Amino acid sequence: VNAPGILEGRRILLVEDQFIIALELERVLTRAGCVVIGPVARLKKAIELARLEELDFAILDVNLFGEKVFPVADILQTRAIPFLLTTGYGEAAVPAGRQGWRVVSKPYDSDKVRDLIAAELAA
Amino acid sequence: VLETQQPLERRVSRRDRTAHYLCRINLYRSPAGAVEGTLVTFVEVTSLVRVESQQMMIDELNHRVKNMLAVVLSLAAQTADGATSLESFRVAFGGRLQALSTTYSLLGQGGWLSVDLREIMHEELRPFLADDGRNIAIRGPPLGLNANAALVLGMVVHELATNAVKYGALAAPGGRIDVRWEDAGGRFTLDWTESGGPAMAAPARQGFGLTLIDRSIAHELDGSASFDFAAAGLHMRIEAPLEHLAYRPEPASTQVEPVT
Numbered sequence: 001v002n003a004p005g006i007l008e009g010r011r012i013l014l015v016e017d018q019f020i021i022a023l024e025l026e027r028v029l030t031r032a033g034c035v036v037i038g039p040v041a042r043l044k045k046a047i048e049l050a051r052l053e054e055l056d057f058a059i060l061d062v063n064l065f066g067e068k069v070f071p072v073a074d075i076l077q078t079r080a081i082p083f084l085l086t087t088g089y090g091e092a093a094v095p096a097g098r099q100g101w102r103v104v105s106k107p108y109d110s111d112k113v114r115d116l117i118a119a120e121l122a123a
Numbered sequence: 124v125l126e127t128q129q130p131l132e133r134r135v136s137r138r139d140r141t142a143h144y145l146c147r148i149n150l151y152r153s154p155a156g157a158v159e160g161t162l163v164t165f166v167e168v169t170s171l172v173r174v175e176s177q178q179m180m181i182d183e184l185n186h187r188v189k190n191m192l193a194v195v196l197s198l199a200a201q202t203a204d205g206a207t208s209l210e211s212f213r214v215a216f217g218g219r220l221q222a223l224s225t226t227y228s229l230l231g232q233g234g235w236l237s238v239d240l241r242e243i244m245h246e247e248l249r250p251f252l253a254d255d256g257r258n259i260a261i262r263g264p265p266l267g268l269n270a271n272a273a274l275v276l277g278m279v280v281h282e283l284a285t286n287a288v289k290y291g292a293l294a295a296p297g298g299r300i301d302v303r304w305e306d307a308g309g310r311f312t313l314d315w316t317e318s319g320g321p322a323m324a325a326p327a328r329q330g331f332g333l334t335l336i337d338r339s340i341a342h343e344l345d346g347s348a349s350f351d352f353a354a355a356g357l358h359m360r361i362e363a364p365l366e367h368l369a370y371r372p373e374p375a376s377t378q379v380e381p382v383t
Binding site: 017018019020021022023024025027039040041042063065087088089105106107108109110 | 182185186187188189190192193194195196197198200201204271275278334335338339342343345
């Protein structure tokens with residue numbers, strides 16, 4: 001799965017409102033050679049980055065201080081940038097009509113998320 | 124209904140929310156099809172609503188538990204990353220978990236909505252207070268924090284106090300910590316000032332504790348933390364917009380809602 005260097009220099013948007021979780025993902029991704037954009041905790045800021053930044057991938061926490069991250073996902077989808085949703089609500093968190101969206105359930109192992117990103121980017 | 128010739132359906136609740144009904148207003152027609160009035164029916168749906176709200180609570184609880192486990196997992200991974208031995212991991216991780224647990228207890232008492240900053244300070248600093256109580260002094264106005272700010276500041280205070288025990292004012296007898304905060308003009312400032320400890324120098328490498336402080340303030344509260352490692356003792360200042368810290372009650376929900 002892990003072609004060597006597939007993550008090197010990749011720009012990954014990180015949206016997560018729980019700081020401790022964000023910091024851990026950032027650590028793992030940075031160590032794998034990624035350039036982490038963010039992490040950001042608020043929907044408004046996430047939308048801004050999703051519109052403007054050059055990105056290879058995004059990790060989106062579904063619930064941001066009570067707001068849903070879906071507008072960010074819609075923007076990324078329009079720009080054809082792949083992303084993963086993370087949530088403690090499970091698959092049911094994805095709204096109807098967007099069945100194609102990939103979901104990772106919390107709690108997750110950050111190394112596994114890193115490997116998932118590598119697999120998606122290699123595909 | 125008479126005007127639009129369309130039926131209407133609403134969920135209505137008794138004022139004290141102990142009973143719920145589905146109310147329908149339909150046109151009442153003669154066998155020939157002429158409109159002669161309206162027919163209003165109430166179907167009691169109290170038990171259905173109760174099951175629904177129970178399910179919502181279970182879903183929400185499930186979500187919170189999973190989120191908390193995700194936080195614990197991340198905390199463990201990062202504490203392990205900076206640990207020099209299994210024992211140092213055990214102590215540091217245990218302390219951080221205890222700090223989180225303290226804030227969660229306070230939040231639980233406040234119905235998961237709000238906690239006063241003073242209470243966070245008392246509870247998080249209590250384990251570090253000397254018998255004569257002279258080593259720590261706090262001063263600041265009452266400030267109801269939202270749940271997220273409470274968790275962040277609880278963690279920050281824990282990291283600062285732990286740091287003070289290892290390298291700062293609490294590492295020697297006679298050392299002292301002054302914590303002051305204010306909320307002037309929509310801005311929150313907190314000063315953590317250490318004195319009387321061993322001579323301080325800025326750490327060669329920023330450990331997870333300090334990273335946690337300055338990044339969590341920036342990330343979750345849109346604020347900043349500045350460290351001044353003066354020889355007399357550490358001075359740290361936190362600044363953040365009050366709107367991201369303060370608890371704001373949500374507007375009360377309406378009594379009548381359209382059924383979708």
